[in-house]
Amino acid sequence: MSKMIGILTSGGDSPGLNAAIRGIGKALLGRYGMKVIGFRDGFRGMMENRTQLLDSEALSGILTLGGTILGTSRDKPYAMPVAGKLRDMTEVIVDNYRKHHLDALVCLGGGGTQKNAYHLMKQGLNVITLPKTIDNDVAMTDVSFGYDTALGIATEAIDRLHSTAHSHHRILVLELMGNKAGWLALGAGIAGGADVILIPEIPYDVKKVAAAILRRSHRGQGFSIVAMAEGAISQQVATELDEAGKNKGGKKKEKKRQAEERASNNKPGNSQFLAQQLEELTGLESRLTILGYLQRGGTPSAGDRLLATRLGTACADLINDGVFGVMVAARGDGVEPVALKDVVGKRRTVPLDHCWIESARSVHTCFGD
Ligand code: F6P
Secondary structure: OOOEEEEEEOOOOOOOHHHHHHHHHHHHHHHOOOEEEEEOOHHHHHHOOOEEEOOOOOOOOOOOOOOOOOOOOOOEOOEEEEOOEEEOOHHHHHHHHHHOOOOEEEEEEOHHHHHHHHHHHOOOOOEEEEEEOOOOOEOOOOOOEOHHHHHHHHHHHHHHHHHHHHHHOOEEEEEEOOOOOOHHHHHHHHHHOOOEEEOOOOOEOHHHHHHHHHHHHHOOOOOEEEEEEOOOOEHHHHHHHHHHOOOOOHHHHHHHHHHHHHHHOOOOOHHHHHHHHHHHHHOOOEEEEEOHHHHHOOOOOHHHHHHHHHHHHHHHHHHHOOOOOEEEEEEOOEEEEEEHHHHOOOEOOOOOOOHHHHHHHHOOOEOOO
């Protein structure tokens, strides 16, 4: 009797998901003679028992496709929106795993997905995961697929902003994704030659940013590019959050208060507010571009296709060897299965002494500190 394996994609979509599905599926079918079904739209589709057969025809021609052929959602097994309420649908999901006589479930996703997979592992399911996110913030892996593609898109955006900033002698602020980690802004800022890189890990002093821009201007470089992670915050906001964080639930309340204050004062978001501050402090015109979902769109880069295929085929090997409860982590040119319990609840942020930061400082990039 052939083994039956389930696959789902969960969380934000990302280039490389289909390459990973292809790597897992082709290896399981061709090398190990197993059968594969996909669940639609992440854990929600597993709860609703919406499936799609992943046979060789379904797996053909998807290596270069962006997004996910299975669809995705951010729904959690233990807190699933059902009839307007969040309900624990774990039992239904476990039942559907059993109904399909699954021998294993593969979950492709970021930090939240790793946590959801670990939750199902504790219910006795054989789960194995791959690290996916453009944020590159999944712990215990050198890199997640999706990051390399987003890095290329963000870098091209910075390249293009140089010509318009130079022509108009302007400050161009580019807000980049990354959730609460600065990898995308840091990597693209270096690759694109941004003059200022602002990341969540280094709260910034806007006056220091303005001073760096004015020094450039006085040297005759009347334009500057600021690569700003969406999670970057000022030192003042960081202090307010730290103070609030001393009380239980304080940080969450403080973030809510700040958002309400911003809305009531018609204060723009972090990046728009920064652009306005820089124009006031430097006298240079300042404009904002929010790159948004372009960073998640379109065909995966060659690097992500390679990484997703490597991780996917290694996942199939581990399934064949009966290795479960692990994430297939990228380690150098190879892979390493790491225990899910060591992955969940952690976020891979940029270490303050990371060599990329030192490298950026060596070419006079300002971090606002
Ligand atoms: O996690 C990937 C990501 O693109 C983050 O960078 C971003 O903050 C978030 O997803 C956006 O979430 P959504 O797709 O639900 O709007």
